[in-house]
Amino acid sequence: MLMEKKLFAKSSDGINSYSVHFIIKEGKLSIFCDCPAGEWGKFCKHKLALLRNEKDMLFNRDQEKELAEVQNWVRQSKYPDMIKKLDIAEREAKKANAELKKVKKTFENAMKSGT
Ligand SMILES: [Zn+2]
Missing domain, CATH: 1.20.5 (Single alpha-helices involved in coiled-coils or other helix-helix interfaces)
Structure with a gap:
């Protein structure tokens, strides 16, 4: 089974956003971000901040509930x-x-x- 969540993270300019995908596949959590660093599968601050449950990184505070759901996945990883x-x-x-x-x-x- 595949489950997916897309959260929007603030870019450093605060104007734009990057999309951070959390994907659970066969019990494993993968994370992708479309920022210049994250695009190549590298470590980026957006993925890390959302992994750390940093709500300030959310571009849209309406996604707090979705972040909480992602945190349930994170805890199991x-x-x-x-x-x-x-x-x-x-x-x-x-x-x-x-x-x-x-x-x-x-x-x-x-x-x-x-x-
Ligand atoms: Zn990123």
Whole structure:
């Protein structure tokens, strides 16, 4: 059985919208977005925000009920675990980036003043 929902996500300009398709086929949830990034099956912020149940991403607030229904599908999928992993990886990347900046600053100071 195939079930499908189409939600509209805000584009960054807030004027246009992208359509995000949630498709359940054989118990598996696939997500497609027609934004430039999402079109190639890549990760995009529209898919992620709607996966995260972010109502602010909805272009049309009338779709809140449909988003809630999509959330029922999401809960039965592996996406919640994947989102947790993503959040951890993002925190670690931020930490690593801060450390990198610090090390580069040390370099700059050393190269200016000598070491
Ligand atoms: Zn997108």
